[in-house]
Amino acid sequence: MSLEQPHQLDVGETPEGELDYDALADLLGESVIDREEHINCEAFVIRPDDVARALSTLREEAGFDHLSCVTAQEYRDRYESIYHLKKYDDPTQELSLVVPTTRENPASQSGASVFDTANWHEREAYDLVGIEYDDHPDLRRILLPETWQGYPLSLDYNQDKPQIVPLREHVNPMETRNKGADDSDTMFLNIGPHHPATHGVLHLRTVLDGEQVVDVDPDIGYLHRCEEQMCQQSTYRHQIMPYPDRWDYISAGILNEWAYARAAEDLADLDVPEYAQVIRTMSAEMCRIAAHLLAVGTFALDIYGDFTAIFMYAITDRERIENLLEDLTGQRLMFNYLRLGGVAWDLPEPRDRYFEKVREFTDQFPDRLEEYHNLLTNNELFQMRVIDTGILPPEEAKRYGCTGPVLRGSGVDYDLRRDDPYGYYDELEWDVITDDGCDNFARARVRLEEMRQSIRIIEQCVDLLEEWPEDDRQIQSNVPRTLKPDSDTEIYRAVEGAKGELGIYIRSDGTDKPARFKIRSPAFCNLQSLEVMAEGEYVPDMVAALGSLDIVLGEVDR
Amino acid sequence: MTLLPEQIGDLLGLSGLPAEIIGGLIGATIIGSIILANAALAGPWAKRKITAAFTDRISVNKFGPWGVGIIIPDAVRLLSKELIVPEGVDRPAWDLAPLIIASSALLGFAVIPMGSLGPIEFHLADPEIGLIFVFAIASIASLGLVMAGYASNNKYSLMGGLRAVAQNLAYEIPLILVGISVVIFAGSLQMSEIVAAQAQTLVELGPVDIPMWFAILNPFAFVLFLAANVAEVGRNPFDIPEAPTEIVAGYQTEYSSVYFVLFYLGEFVHIFLGGALIATIFLGGPAGPILPGFVWFLIKIWAVFLLTQWMRSALPRVRIDQLIEIGWKGLLVGAFLNLFLTAGIVGVLAI
Numbered sequence: 065m066s067l068e069q070p071h072q073l074d075v076g077e078t079p080e081g082e083l084d085y086d087a088l089a090d091l092l093g094e095s096v097i098d099r100e101e102h103i104n105c106e107a108f109v110i111r112p113d114d115v116a117r118a119l120s121t122l123r124e125e126a127g128f129d130h131l132s133c134v135t136a137q138e139y140r141d142r143y144e145s146i147y148h149l150k151k152y153d154d155p156t157q158e159l160s161l162v163v164p165t166t167r168e169n170p171a172s173q174s175g176a177s178v179f180d181t182a183n184w185h186e187r188e189a190y191d192l193v194g195i196e197y198d199d200h201p202d203l204r205r206i207l208l209p210e211t212w213q214g215y216p217l218s219l220d221y222n223q224d225k226p227q228i229v230p231l232r233e234h235v236n237p238m239e240t241r242n243k244g245a246d247d248s249d250t251m252f253l254n255i256g257p258h259h260p261a262t263h264g265v266l267h268l269r270t271v272l273d274g275e276q277v278v279d280v281d282p283d284i285g286y287l288h289r290c291e292e293q294m295c296q297q298s299t300y301r302h303q304i305m306p307y308p309d310r311w312d313y314i315s316a317g318i319l320n321e322w323a324y325a326r327a328a329e330d331l332a333d334l335d336v337p338e339y340a341q342v343i344r345t346m347s348a349e350m351c352r353i354a355a356h357l358l359a360v361g362t363f364a365l366d367i368y369g370d371f372t373a374i375f376m377y378a379i380t381d382r383e384r385i386e387n388l389l390e391d392l393t394g395q396r397l398m399f400n401y402l403r404l405g406g407v408a409w410d411l412p413e414p415r416d417r418y419f420e421k422v423r424e425f426t427d428q429f430p431d432r433l434e435e436y437h438n439l440l441t442n443n444e445l446f447q448m449r450v451i452d453t454g455i456l457p458p459e460e461a462k463r464y465g466c467t468g469p470v471l472r473g474s475g476v477d478y479d480l481r482r483d484d485p486y487g488y489y490d491e492l493e494w495d496v497i498t499d500d501g502c503d504n505f506a507r508a509r510v511r512l513e514e515m516r517q518s519i520r521i522i523e524q525c526v527d528l529l530e531e532w533p534e535d536d537r538q539i540q541s542n543v544p545r546t547l548k549p550d551s552d553t554e555i556y557r558a559v560e561g562a563k564g565e566l567g568i569y570i571r572s573d574g575t576d577k578p579a580r581f582k583i584r585s586p587a588f589c590n591l592q593s594l595e596v597m598a599e600g601e602y603v604p605d606m607v608a609a610l611g612s613l614d615i616v617l618g619e620v621d622r
Numbered sequence: 623m624t625l626l627p628e629q630i631g632d633l634l635g636l637s638g639l640p641a642e643i644i645g646g647l648i649g650a651t652i653i654g655s656i657i658l659a660n661a662a663l664a665g666p667w668a669k670r671k672i673t674a675a676f677t678d679r680i681s682v683n684k685f686g687p688w689g690v691g692i693i694i695p696d697a698v699r700l701l702s703k704e705l706i707v708p709e710g711v712d713r714p715a716w717d718l719a720p721l722i723i724a725s726s727a728l729l730g731f732a733v734i735p736m737g738s739l740g741p742i743e744f745h746l747a748d749p750e751i752g753l754i755f756v757f758a759i760a761s762i763a764s765l766g767l768v769m770a771g772y773a774s775n776n777k778y779s780l781m782g783g784l785r786a787v788a789q790n791l792a793y794e795i796p797l798i799l800v801g802i803s804v805v806i807f808a809g810s811l812q813m814s815e816i817v818a819a820q821a822q823t824l825v826e827l828g829p830v831d832i833p834m835w836f837a838i839l840n841p842f843a844f845v846l847f848l849a850a851n852v853a854e855v856g857r858n859p860f861d862i863p864e865a866p867t868e869i870v871a872g873y874q875t876e877y878s879s880v881y882f883v884l885f886y887l888g889e890f891v892h893i894f895l896g897g898a899l900i901a902t903i904f905l906g907g908p909a910g911p912i913l914p915g916f917v918w919f920l921i922k923i924w925a926v927f928l929l930t931q932w933m934r935s936a937l938p939r940v941r942i943d944q945l946i947e948i949g950w951k952g953l954l955v956g957a958f959l960n961l962f963l964t965a966g967i968v969g970v971l972a973i
Contacts, residue, residue, distance in 0.1 A: 253777050261867035275781070275942060366867045369858065369939040376677035439936075445859060446938045603781075604868050604941045 074127030074151075083157050088126055092118050103330060103555040105158035107146070112165050112172035116199070119147065119161070119178040127151050128159060129462050131179035132558065133584035135569045136189030138218050143170040143195050147182075148556045148569070148584075152462055152476060155484045160556065165195060174200035181465030184592045192217040192292075207285035207621060217293060250278055257286050261366050261607045264617030266591075270606075277606050280598045282591055287621040295581040300328055300547040301404060304581075309398040311583065312619040315354035315386065316562035318347045318393075321402040326486055327557035327568035328404050332549045337538040338488070339529075340406035345488040346422075346525035347392055347401065349518040350385050353429075355562035356469075356511045356518075357382040359614040363508055364440060366611035367449055374439050381432055384425055391418060404547065406540030411529065422526050426519050433516055441509055450504040454597040454609030457502055464593040467586050468564025469514065470613055473507035475500035480560040492524045504605070507612040546576050556584075563587045563614055583622055587615040625745050626652070649746050650732070656744070657731055660920070661890040664927060666696035672928060676935035700886075705879040712773035719773060720877060720884035722766035727891035730759045734898045735813050737908025737915025744916055745814075752813035753805060756899060757798050760854070763892060764790040767863060770885075771873040782872020785942055786856070786863035792949025793853040793860075799957035800847045803964035804836055804903045817907035837904040840967060843960045844904050848929075850953055851896045853945070855889070857930040859937040862945055897926030 073079065076088035085106045089096050095118045098109035110118050122128040128149040135146040147161040163172045174197035175182035186197045187206040194215030197203055205212060209229040214221045255261075255268040262268065265286035271279040291307055298304045308320035322344060329336060336344075361378030368374065386396045391412050393401040401408050412418050440446055456466070461474040471478055479496040481489040497513040499506035551574030558567035564586030573579035590613050597613075598606035624632075626649040631641030667682065667690055674681030682689030707716075733752040736744035749755060764786060771783015805811055808819035824834040837844040853860040864872040874885045901907060901922035908915030940948070 251777065259870060364938075367938045369861060369865055369867050370934060372673075372935045373677050376679060380678060443938065445940060448944060449938055449941060602941055602943065604865070604939075607868050 075125045077127070077157065081154060081157070083159065085159075088122070088159060091121060091126060100160075100162060100554075102160055103553055104557060105160055107160035107162045107554075109162045109164060112163050113198075115147070115161070115163055115173040115175050116177050119149075119175045119182075122149060122159065122161075123178060126159075127153065128157075130155070131175065131181050131185075131465055132565060133556065133567050133569065133582065134175070134182055134185035134189060135556070135580070135582040136193040136195050136217075137571065137580040137582075138167075138193055140219070142167060143193065145172060145186075145189060145195055146554075146556075146569070147175060148567070152478050155478070155480060155558075158556075170194060171196040171198055173198050174203075176200055179465065180460075180463045181589050181592060184588065191215070194218045205285075207288045209285075216290070223293075249273070257283075261610065263362060263610070263615060266610075266615070266617055266620070268594075268606075268610075270603075272603065275602050277598045277601055277603060280595055280606065282594055284588075284591070284617070284620050287617045289618075289622065291622040292581050292583055295583075296578050299576045300332070300549070300578065301543065301545065301576070304328075304578075305402065305404075306398065306400045309400060310618060311585065311622060312355070312562055312566075312587070312616045313397065314358050314562075314616050314618075315382070315389075315397055316351050316616075317395075317397065317399040318344070318351045318389075318401055319355070319559065319561045320566060321399065322348055322487070323557070323559045323561060323566040323568050325402045325404060326559055327555055327570050328547075330557055331553060331555045331570050331572060332404070332547055334405045334543055335541045336406055337541055339532055339537050340539050340541075341488045342525050342528050342532070343392075343407050343411065343539070344402060345492070346522050346529070347389065347399075347407075348487070349521045349525075350389055350392075351399075352562050353515050353518045353522075354382050354385045354389070356515050357385070359469075359562075360436065360440070360508060360511055363504075363608075363611040363614070366607050367446060374436065377432070377435065377439075381429070388422055388425060391421070403540055403543075405543040406538070408539075410537060410539050415530075419526050419530055422522065426523050426526070429519050430516065433512060436512055441505070441512065447505065449604075450508065450608055450612075451501070452503050452505075453601060453605040454504040454612060455502050456593055456597050460596050461502075461593065464596065465589040466564070466593050467589065468561070469507055469510045470564065470590045470593070472496070472498045473510045473612075474502045475506075480558055480565060484558070486559060488525070488528075489521070492521055494520050504608045504612040507614075511614070548572075548574060548576050550574065558584065561586055563616065563619065564590060585619045585622060587613075587617075587619040588622075591615050591620055624743060625649075625748060626743055627746065629741075629743060646746070653731055653736070653744065653746055654728055656736075657728060657891055657894060658887070660894055660923075661887055662693050662697070663690075664890045664894070665886060666693050668924075668927070669931060672931040673935055676932065700883045701880060703879040703882075705881065706876075708775060708876050710775040711876065712775070715769045715773035716876075717881075719766045719770035719873075720881040720888070722769065723763050723888035724884040724891065726759055726762040726766065727888050727895050729762075730756045730895040731898065733813050734895075734902055735817055735907050736898070737917075737919040739914050739916040742916075744919075748812060748814045750810075750812050753801055753811045753816065753903070756895075757794075757801060760892070760895060760899075761790070761794060763888065764794075766888075767873050770877070774873070774876040776876050778869045778871070778875045779873050781869045782863045782865075782875070785865075785869075786873060788942065788946060789853060789856070789860065789862055789949075792946050793850045793953070796846065796949065796953035796957040797850040797854055799954070800843050800850065800960055801903065803840070803843050803957075803960050806961075806964050806968055807836055807839070813902060813907075816903055817909070820906040821909060833906055833909060835904060835906040835909075840960070840964060842956075842963060844900075846953060846956050846960055847900065847904065850957075851900060851926075852930060852933065853949065855892045855896045855930070857893065858934040859940050860945055861934075861939055862942050865939060893927055893930055894923050897923030900926050 075091050076084050078084050095110050095114040096108045100107040130150040130152050132150050133148040137144050143165045145163040149159045151157045165172045189195050191205040191207050251272045253270045255270050257265040257267040267283035269281040295304050308324050309317035311320050357378045361375040364374035390396045393399040456474050458474045458476050461471050477498050494517045497510050499510050549572035554571045556569040558565045567584030569582035570578045571580040597609040627645035630648050631645035670681045682692040685691035732746045733755050767786035768783045771779045808816040820835050822834045823831045825832050856863050905922050908919040910918030
């Protein structure tokens with residue numbers, strides 16, 4: 065990306081940084097059956113038995129090293145898995161692989177041998193839609209209980225019929241996977257779903273050798289609330305927007321709302337007034353600070369082991385930013401502030417008083433940040449605990465589809481706010497923070513420093529808003545009351561959420577409700593990399609690694 | 623100096639064996655009540671207030687002066703909880719563990735000279751092996767931890783119990799070695815002798831006499847003992863056997879209601895016993911200007927309590943392997959060095 069390093073052009077890449085889809089189609093040769101036009105990029109229809117080869121060719125030769133998401137959906141006549149590919153170097157270069165299968169035999173080849181992240185994505189597709197993946201290492205349900213009947217997002221599923229899953233069906237979690245227990249002296253341990261360090265209802269099936277972790281298998285889905293299906297039953301214009309607040313509910317609401325807003329606005333070709341973009345940028349960064357504060361606070365909680373000073377300090381600061389957000393949006397957590405084509409309302413009156421409050425916060429926050437550094441990153445005991453534990457090498461991080469502070473803590477310079485600009489970010493001065501440490505310490509430090517950058521962004525936004533001419537303060541563009549995007553248009557768009565790349569896939573069928581609404585949750589993808597970080601480490605380090613991943617189960621399970 | 627049981631015996635006009643038994647019982651009741659009152663103040667109230675002060679909060683403030691009345695509803699709450707006995711626990715051991723933990727810490731106070739308040743001397747017994755007795759009694763708590771960890775039929779408890787053993791092994795030896803260095807100074811294991819040895823004047827700075835407290839004489843030993851003591855009572859940064867974010871609550875995971883209270887109580891009494899030991903062998907026991915000795919003694923043990931709470935608020939927990947390393951490679955070596963150092967100091971003073 066940067067001008068200093070001459071960038072070796074990948075196959076199918078033009079010197080201008082555009083993609084030459086014809087060259088890519090030639091690269092894949094006979095695997096490509098057909099080509100489709102999605103709004104975000106072109107899509108190749110791939111033979112279902114050729115997925116792994118196509119993915120690995122694209123990764124090795126065309127540089128598509130980021131499998132952002134796998135969307136599965138059912139049509140009247142077929143099933144489809146869409147592999148959304150990107151490049152970590154330049155996420156605007158996108159390519160989708162559409163893998164169709166027949167309704168009679170919904171099986172296609174798995175991509176998990178090429179991208180580890182496909183493992184969980186395909187399990188989710190199997191769980192919710194019912195597509196089977198050949199050669200998948202571990203194809204079983206991921207969000208729903210093992211005994212669930214049917215596939216909830218398939219067309220013939222009876223959604224009105226309740227299913228009761230009794231505890232006795234799941235009373236023995238040892239039955240499933242317990243590798244290493246036979247040949248060595250190991251102990252199986254259920255960590256969670258009710259455990260002080262799992263940050264919610266996460267269940268880690270762990271095999272321990274003494275205090276060392278031999279194998280860890282996260283069991284998720286305890287907080288699955290059918291968010292995708294609820295969005296599919298809601299109208300674009302009014303009913304979907306409140307849901308994103310409930311994914312990453314730890315105050316990252318506006319960041320999530322923006323993911324939906326961005327995808328839907330691009331899908332329906334809506335404009336957003338610049339003034340609204342500045343307000344969005346400011347409020348989103350406030351949310352990021354609130355989310356990172358909680359992340360750092362709970363990480364400290366995991367290391368310190370009690371609700372001690374750092375956690376309380378972080379909560380105190382988060383209170384201040386919640387107050388600012390409450391003044392702006394009227395809410396402290398479930399903001400529901402963004403609208404398609406803008407924001408819900410203008411800044412609170414009197415504006416001067418609001419700017420004063422925000423400036424008060426941004427002025428004193430760097431000092432608070434120093435205090436966090438003194439308590440955390442400069443603390444020798446803390447360093448002793450977290451440096452060189454929970455190692456996530458950059459290559460592994462990419463294969464696992466990690467994004468956000470987790471990826472940047474592994475030294476990969478990737479931030480959608482800069483690399484795939486939206487909102488007002490490309491007009492502002494700020495830096496992407498990376499750290500080559502690859503360990504728990506690096507991830508915590510990245511979050512701390514990102515807050516400083518967010519403060520810079522907020523300061524610039526406040527300056528802009530203060531001087532914005534009064535007759536040009538348009539907060540929403542004209543959006544039809546009933547929004548019906550064109551039939552059979554598909555889009556996948558992502559924004560930089562608090563935990564990483566939060567992507568939304570929407571397929572329109574011409575009605576006012578999406579035909580398919582898929583959420584690419586960053587925490588879901590990041591959590592899968594726990595096995596890389598934890599195996600071979602001690603239990604306390606696994607807990608620290610989990611804390612440094614900063615997962616929110618609401619977003620993991622959706 | 624007459625000990626508390628004798629004073630009570632005299633007061634009741636008894637003599638001989640009945641005086642010893644009855645005086646001893648009443649004396650033990652008094653001392654035990656004082657310690658328990660301190661623990662009651664520390665657990666539900668002081669701990670909250672201190673942590674709140676460290677973390678910019680207010681904490682309990684509605685009931686009684688400074689919220690001190692919270693002790694009563696808290697006690698009612700804790701005692702009225704249902705006692706849940708999990709399936710498959712090893713019954714006598716499971717029931718005995720909390721009793722052992724709570725009582726072992728209390729027993730240690732039998733030989734601690736707690737100073738006088740007016741005519742009353744708060745000191746139950748003064749055997750010649752006083753210091754060894756305290757160490758031995760305090761170590762019985764480890765047995766309780768292992769029993770609790772093993773008998774609970776819970777993997778987290780088992781891990782907590784194993785961690786407790788590993789930790790206590792790593793810390794008891796340096797602790798006792800540092801204690802021995804004090805014995806070299808004082809020339810006696812008897813608590814009253816140790817306190818008396820510290821009453822001498824080290825140097826005179828104008829009108830102020832600096833006493834020969836061993837903490838002043840040998841700060842190195844004092845620091846070692848403080849560190850080992852924190853590990854011994856299992857507080858941050860060494861609260862590894864409980865480590866809530868790792869192994870839920872360690873050995874006490876399966877305990878509820880009264881048994882939980884006993885654990886909780888045992889912990890606080892243990893902190894106070896650690897404080898009492900530090901006060902006795904390093905800080906001149908109940909010695910201090912103006913105020914009565916008993917008050918000074920309380921001030922000293924509460925200072926140690928405050929220190930543990932301070933560390934709890936400010937220090938991260940170390941990992942179990944790091945703790946073992948600190949114990950065996952750091953503190954043990956330090957403790958042996960300290961023995962040589964002490965021998966040197968004693969030699970110089972003797973000249």
